[in-house]
Amino acid sequence: MNKKALFFSVLIFTIFFGAVQLYFYAQSLWQPQKHVVTIAVSKTPLSTPFYVAKAIDAFDDTCVIVMFDEVIGGQRAFAKVMSGEAEFGTSSDSVIAFQSLANKSFVSHAMFVQSDNDVKFISRPTANITSAAELKRKRVGVTKGTASEYFLSTLLALEGLTIDDVKLHHFQPEELVEGFINNEVDAYIPWEPYAFQSVKLLGKQVKIHHTKNVNTLSFNLISQTADNLLVDKAKCILEGLSTAIDYIASHPHESKKIVINELQLSPEFIDWVWPDYIFKLGLNQSLILSIKSQAIWAIATKMTSHTQVPNAEHYIDSRAMLKVSPGAVNIPL
Amino acid sequence: MKGSLSQRIYLFTLSCCLLLVLLFGSVLWSSQTVELSFVRDDYAKKLDNHTNSLKQLVMSDNIYASHYSVNKWKILQKKLTRLLKSAPRLTPKLQTIQNSIHSQNETLKWVFIQISQNKLNNASEAIKDHLKARLMMQLEAIRSDSLQLSAIAHNDIYNTIKNEALFITSVIGASILALLFGAFSLTNVVRKSLDEVKYAFKKNRSGHFEKIKLSHQSQEFDSIVKAFNVMNEQLSETTVSLAVMKEVVAERTYILEQLSNTDPLTKVANRRALFERASMEFSRAVRSKNNLTLLLLDCDFFKKVNDEFGHLFGDELLIHICNICAQEIREIDFLARYGGEEFIIVLPNCDIKGGIETANRIQRSLAAHCIAMQDKEVCVTLSIGVCMLNEQHKDLEQLINDTDKAMYQAKENGRNRIEVLTPPNLH
Numbered sequence: 001m002n003k004k005a006l007f008f009s010v011l012i013f014t015i016f017f018g019a020v021q022l023y024f025y026a027q028s029l030w031q032p033q034k035h036v037v038t039i040a041v042s043k044t045p046l047s048t049p050f051y052v053a054k055a056i057d058a059f060d061d062t063c064v065i066v067m068f069d070e071v072i073g074g075q076r077a078f079a080k081v082m083s084g085e086a087e088f089g090t091s092s093d094s095v096i097a098f099q100s101l102a103n104k105s106f107v108s109h110a111m112f113v114q115s116d117n118d119v120k121f122i123s124r125p126t127a128n129i130t131s132a133a134e135l136k137r138k139r140v141g142v143t144k145g146t147a148s149e150y151f152l153s154t155l156l157a158l159e160g161l162t163i164d165d166v167k168l169h170h171f172q173p174e175e176l177v178e179g180f181i182n183n184e185v186d187a188y189i190p191w192e193p194y195a196f197q198s199v200k201l202l203g204k205q206v207k208i209h210h211t212k213n214v215n216t217l218s219f220n221l222i223s224q225t226a227d228n229l230l231v232d233k234a235k236c237i238l239e240g241l242s243t244a245i246d247y248i249a250s251h252p253h254e255s256k257k258i259v260i261n262e263l264q265l266s267p268e269f270i271d272w273v274w275p276d277y278i279f280k281l282g283l284n285q286s287l288i289l290s291i292k293s294q295a296i297w298a299i300a301t302k303m304t305s306h307t308q309v310p311n312a313e314h315y316i317d318s319r320a321m322l323k324v325s326p327g328a329v330n331i332p333l
Numbered sequence: 334m335k336g337s338l339s340q341r342i343y344l345f346t347l348s349c350c351l352l353l354v355l356l357f358g359s360v361l362w363s364s365q366t367v368e369l370s371f372v373r374d375d376y377a378k379k380l381d382n383h384t385n386s387l388k389q390l391v392m393s394d395n396i397y398a399s400h401y402s403v404n405k406w407k408i409l410q411k412k413l414t415r416l417l418k419s420a421p422r423l424t425p426k427l428q429t430i431q432n433s434i435h436s437q438n439e440t441l442k443w444v445f446i447q448i449s450q451n452k453l454n455n456a457s458e459a460i461k462d463h464l465k466a467r468l469m470m471q472l473e474a475i476r477s478d479s480l481q482l483s484a485i486a487h488n489d490i491y492n493t494i495k496n497e498a499l500f501i502t503s504v505i506g507a508s509i510l511a512l513l514f515g516a517f518s519l520t521n522v523v524r525k526s527l528d529e530v531k532y533a534f535k536k537n538r539s540g541h542f543e544k545i546k547l548s549h550q551s552q553e554f555d556s557i558v559k560a561f562n563v564m565n566e567q568l569s570e571t572t573v574s575l576a577v578m579k580e581v582v583a584e585r586t587y588i589l590e591q592l593s594n595t596d597p598l599t600k601v602a603n604r605r606a607l608f609e610r611a612s613m614e615f616s617r618a619v620r621s622k623n624n625l626t627l628l629l630l631d632c633d634f635f636k637k638v639n640d641e642f643g644h645l646f647g648d649e650l651l652i653h654i655c656n657i658c659a660q661e662i663r664e665i666d667f668l669a670r671y672g673g674e675e676f677i678i679v680l681p682n683c684d685i686k687g688g689i690e691t692a693n694r695i696q697r698s699l700a701a702h703c704i705a706m707q708d709k710e711v712c713v714t715l716s717i718g719v720c721m722l723n724e725q726h727k728d729l730e731q732l733i734n735d736t737d738k739a740m741y742q743a744k745e746n747g748r749n750r751i752e753v754l755t756p757p758n759l760h
Contacts, residue, residue, distance in 0.1 A: 114433065114436070116436050116439065116440050154460075154463070157457070157459070157460035157463065158447055158460065158464075160457070160460075162457075212439075212443075213439050213440040213442075213443035213444075214443070216436075216437070216440050216471075216474075245429075246425075246426055249425035249426050249428065249429045250425040250426075278429060278432050278433045278436055279429065280429050280430060280433055280481075282477065282478075282481060284473070284474070284477030284480075284481075285473045285476075285477060286470050286471070286473040286474035286477055289466060289469060289470040289473055290470050292466070293463055293466035293467060293470060296462070296463070296466070297459070297463045300459035300462075300463070301459065326484075327480075327481055327484025327485055327487075327488060328481050328484070330476070330477040330480050330481070
């Protein structure tokens with residue numbers, strides 16, 4: 001190789017190296033300002049996308065530094081958001097439906113998981129309950145204003161009953177099993193992981209009824225009614241969630257391990273619930289219909305004292321999702 | 334890199350072919366990816382259409398009416414289920430949506446079973462409305478998922494085409510650069526090698542049989558250079574160049590000139606050279622009106638020394654006198670043997686005073702340096718005539734004659750002396 005060729009090679013290498021350095025420098029300048037956000041995360045495998053996002057550092061490339069405030073149940077997450085303790089939270093569509101009746105000022109930015117078998121109907125074998133029809137005049141434990149209460153009302157209605165036909169006992173989600181053990185109720189409607197824990201704890205003392213498809217539960221990212229800054233933050237959270245959801249789709253085993261470690265769960269439990277979960281980002285008409293139908297149902301079945309059917313569209317903010325994944329937004333304008 | 338030019342061209346052609354294969358492969362891969370994405374999009378659209386048909390069936394009639402055709406629903410539902418089973422190959426992300434649609438479809442089936450059960454005929458309107466809303470919700474969920482699936486397929490098509498266009502542009506760009514570089518480097522090798530060979534031929538013509546050293550190695554030129562170098566070596570051994578010949582002639586001419594102008598005994602200029610130089614100085618002095626002085630030196634009693642010590646000593650003595658004179662004169666002065674024991678010194682730009690001074694120096698030096706002969710020192714003297722060019726001198730012979738007269742005066746006046754010819758005595 002002659003000197004000229006060597007010179008040109010060195011020159012091209014220097015230019016290339018310089019350009020790469022400049023690119024990284026410029027990129028560091030263009031990095032958006034980082035916001036610290038607190039998310040009230042419901043401590044359930046339904047929140048898998050959040051735990052995976054954190055584990056694979058999916059939020060690192062976004063404009064947010066995420067802090068988790070772990071709570072039990074979407075209702076508590078909702079309360080934290082409304083009290084301002086957390087900017088964002090994870091709540092089920094049932095919680096959104098119940099809270100919309102109270103005309104609270106909040107929005108859902110996206111749905112990130114759905115399950116058609118998360119809420120279970122458990123009874124005492126000795127109570128001889130073979131179907132929801134036999135719940136009449138029985139003591140039933142539920143968590144008020146959640147998917148648990150909505151699920152029970154649906155089950156009863158299918159058998160021509162209402163919640164007035166049963167003796168309703170309200171418990172916090174983690175206290176349902178205790179209520180059952182203390183013989184305060186004959187049946188109860190928990191969600192996971194409490195259904196699994198019941199089986200593990202009580203074995204043949206509980207009977208789980210087949211209720212798959214009775215209710216499709218979805219978990220959503222919610223915040224108070226959002227200004228532009230909050231929408232920007234939501235966009236960044238959704239970017240991280242989108243990365244995590246893609247990772248879950250392509251690395252299900254690794255994702256399961258992450259949730260097992262983060263939530264200190266048994267692999268057996270994850271194998272129990274995992275087939276029912278569908279992790280995907282979306283914001284569509286079915287969520288609006290779900291909120292609306294559940295609100296109407298709550299009024300019709302007198303689960304709430306409110307009588308005004310809310311405008312479900314007011315509780316949906318598609319601005320962040322349209323920036324992250326416009327193809328996953330199907331809401332008529 | 335040493336290789337033949339043809340090898341380089343073959344390699345270059347092969348690289349171009351490989352790039353073409355790469356391009357063809359990528360286009361093929363992209364077309365397959367795009368085709369698959371179109372199949373997925375088509376699948377998503379079919380799902381959407383089926384879901385819309387089911388929605389219309391729900392909306393067009395009272396689903397709880399006794400005349401409601403459950404069979405129509407069941408046929409469409411079965412078609413939808415069959416369609417779901419005929420899904421094309423999906424990516425993990427699309428598979429998640431497919432799973433969602435499948436799950437929604439199962440729920441849809443369940444809800445419809447609840448609706449179509451006879452027992453619901455007696456159920457409250459609220460649960461009927463609620464279940465109908467659930468049915469619509471499930472259908473809407475399937476439709477939304479189908480649209481999302483379609484949007485992803487569209488996005489995949491766009492990204493594949495964009496990436497392929499970028500790849501093709503990059504490969505073509507790189508190929509053009511490589512082509513330019515290859516053409517430039519090949520031309521450079523040929524041009525430089527030809528220049529080097531041409532230069533060697535040119536040198537050869539002028540008698541410089543230099544070997545060719547190629548700055549770029551290539552088998553083709555190497556073989557030419559090898560043959561040329563062998564030929565050159567043979568030529569250099571058998572050919573004398575014109576330049577060398579000129580040098581030899583010039584050298585010989587110089588030697589001959591030296592010989593023709595030099596006195597063989599004393600090695601100083603001879604009479605011929607004296608007249609040549611003196612004439613030149615004479616003309617110059619006349620032209621530029623400068624001074625010119627001649628000294629004519631004659632060794633006193635030279636015949637006696639010759640007789641006493643022999644001719645060889647006489648010759649030695651003459652050489653000694655010349656050496657003494659040469660030491661005492663200036664660079665521009667000219668010493669020549671005039672004949673026998675007589676010498677003339679031409680002193681350009683020198684007046685009579687300078688001439689006398691030079692003559693004095695020579696006499697003093699000669700007196701100080703006697704010549705040894707058989708443990709005996711032999712000292713000789715010189716009679717010197719001095720004459721400076723003046724207006725009366727029309728030619729060199731007159732000036733030499735006057736100097737000669739001055740020298741005879743010195744002889745007549747007792748030898749070992751300097752005599753200057755005064756103007757009245759001039760010829």
